[in-house]
Amino acid sequence: MPRLISQGHNxxxxxxxxxxxxxxxxxMREASQNLNGMLLRGSSQYQEKAMNILTQFNFDxxxxxxxxxYPTVLLLPETRHRFLKAIKEDETLLSKIVREAVQDLQGSxxxxxxxxxxxxxxxxxHRLKPEELKMFQRKFExxxxxxxxxxxxxxxxxxxxxxxxxxxxxxxxxxENRLSLEQLxxxxxxxxxxxxxxxxxxxxxxxVVSARDWLAKVERSQGAEISLKDLDKLVRSGKQLPVKFxxxxxxxxxxxxxxxxxxxxxxETFKSxxxxxxxxxxxxxxxxxxxxxxxxxxxSNHNVY
Amino acid sequence: MNAALQxxxxxxxxxxxxxxxxxxxxxxxxxxxxxANAFLDHQTIR
Numbered sequence: 095m096p097r098l099i100s101q102g103h104n105x106x107x108x109x110x111x112x113x114x115x116x117x118x119x120x121x122m123r124e125a126s127q128n129l130n131g132m133l134l135r136g137s138s139q140y141q142e143k144a145m146n147i148l149t150q151f152n153f154d155x156x157x158x159x160x161x162x163x164y165p166t167v168l169l170l171p172e173t174r175h176r177f178l179k180a181i182k183e184d185e186t187l188l189s190k191i192v193r194e195a196v197q198d199l200q201g202s203x204x205x206x207x208x209x210x211x212x213x214x215x216x217x218x219x220h221r222l223k224p225e226e227l228k229m230f231q232r233k234f235e236x237x238x239x240x241x242x243x244x245x246x247x248x249x250x251x252x253x254x255x256x257x258x259x260x261x262x263x264x265x266x267x268x269x270e271n272r273l274s275l276e277q278l279x280x281x282x283x284x285x286x287x288x289x290x291x292x293x294x295x296x297x298x299x300x301x302v303v304s305a306r307d308w309l310a311k312v313e314r315s316q317g318a319e320i321s322l323k324d325l326d327k328l329v330r331s332g333k334q335l336p337v338k339f340x341x342x343x344x345x346x347x348x349x350x351x352x353x354x355x356x357x358x359x360x361x362e363t364f365k366s367x368x369x370x371x372x373x374x375x376x377x378x379x380x381x382x383x384x385x386x387x388x389x390x391x392x393x394s395n396h397n398v399y
Numbered sequence: 400m401n402a403a404l405q406x407x408x409x410x411x412x413x414x415x416x417x418x419x420x421x422x423x424x425x426x427x428x429x430x431x432x433x434x435a436n437a438f439l440d441h442q443t444i445r
Contacts, residue, residue, distance in 0.1 A: 322415035353413040360404055360417040 111148075114155050117196060118144040120203075121162060123238060133165050156192045163195045207239050214245060221291035252290035259285060259294040263301050265336045272338040275305050305337045312342045322357065325350050401425055 122140050133147060134140040144162070151157040160168070167173045181188045214230045227249070234241050241249075262273055262281060273281065282302045285295045308331060315328065329350050332343050405425055408418040 317412070319412045319414055322413050325413055349411060349413065353408075353411050353415070356404065356407055356411065356413075357415055357417055360408075360421050363401065363404065364417065364420070 110155055114148065114158060115141060115144060117159055118162060120200065133162055156188045159192045159196070160188060163192070163199070203237075207237055210234065210237065211242060211245075214241070218245065218248060218289040221286070221295065222289055223291050227290065248289050252288045253292070255285070255288055256290070256292040256294040259292075259298050263294065263298055263336045265334050267336060269333075269338055269343075272336050274338050274340070275302075275309065278302055278305060278337055301336060304331075305335050305339075308332050308335060309339065309342060312339075312346055315346075322350075322353050325353060 118134055118140065122134055134143050144158075147161055148155070148158045151161065167177050210230070210233050217226060217230070231241070240246075259281065261267075262278075278298070279302055282298055285298055288295060308328070311328060312332070315325070320328075325346070329343075329346050332339060332346065401421060402425060405418070405421055408414075408421075
């Protein structure tokens with residue numbers, strides 16, 4: 095922040111002046127909601143006002159600070175009179191009051207920062223939701239304090255991890271490049287230790303549940319009768335999951351292909367039977383004809399998966 | 400052949416409309432065959 099008087103000023107005064115202007119900065123930035131800093135408000139050039147106040151008190155820094163911290167005491171005649179009388183009686187009183195007030199003001203500010211940092215660190219021990227992070231970011235913004243570097247790094251690492259997860263759970267990835275269910279579960283375990291709950295991590299949790307559910311359905315379908323429609327649905331849902339299931343998926347596809355092939359052969363048989371009349375369906379002659387047709391048909395490749 | 404298709408479907412344990420129809424047709428024909436055989440047996444005895 096530029097200072098009005100910083101260069102070419104008397105070196106003896108500059109440290110005290112800097113401290114005074116720093117206090118004015120702090121009051122304007124952090125504590126100007128109440129009466130503190132009332133005399134400085136109302137202009138973007140509050141430093142100029144600060145200098146005017148300092149001049150008004152003949153460069154008595156403690157008096158200038160006091161007037162900024164407790165403006166009403168000096169503005170109301172009765173309190174002003176009592177105050178001036180008190181500091182006349184005790185020469186150390188003014189500096190003591192100002193010192194303690196500054197300590198209180200800046201100390202409570204630091205306490206507030208420490209508390210929010212500690213809350214954030216605690217919150218990061220489990221997965222922090224985006225809206226919770228936003229709340230903390232707003233708090234830090236309001237306090238005009240930067241999030242500690244190590245916490246910032248943790249958040250960046252968590253975002254990077256999520257990016258990697260996003261790549262892994264993309265169902266457009268070729269089946270051979272997908273993760274196995276075990277690998278997906280390992281990834282989920284790593285995700286549990288992350289400090290940020292991103293949409294990708296939520297999706298990963300969901301995908302693991304869906305993959306386990308899918309596998310259980312496949313296991314149940316094995317050795318049990320299933321409709322072609324449900325079988326097709328099961329294959330499609332397995333394909334949409336970003337998991338390389340291996341044998342269960344391949345076995346299911348094979349079953350579906352065989353069923354579709356059979357369906358087509360039956361339809362072909364019906365079609366040829368209809369031209370001859372339904373009564374002839376099971377005659378020996380028909381059986382021979384259909385056999386030949388079915389054999390031709392079986393050679394054609396109509397696998398869909 | 401139709402019976403073979405039916406057995407194939409049963410082995411796959413997959414159900415669909417055409418297979419059901421095939422089962423019904425085979426069952427109807429088998430029933431007709433049984434009746435026809437009974438009739439022929441009856442004729443032979445006579």
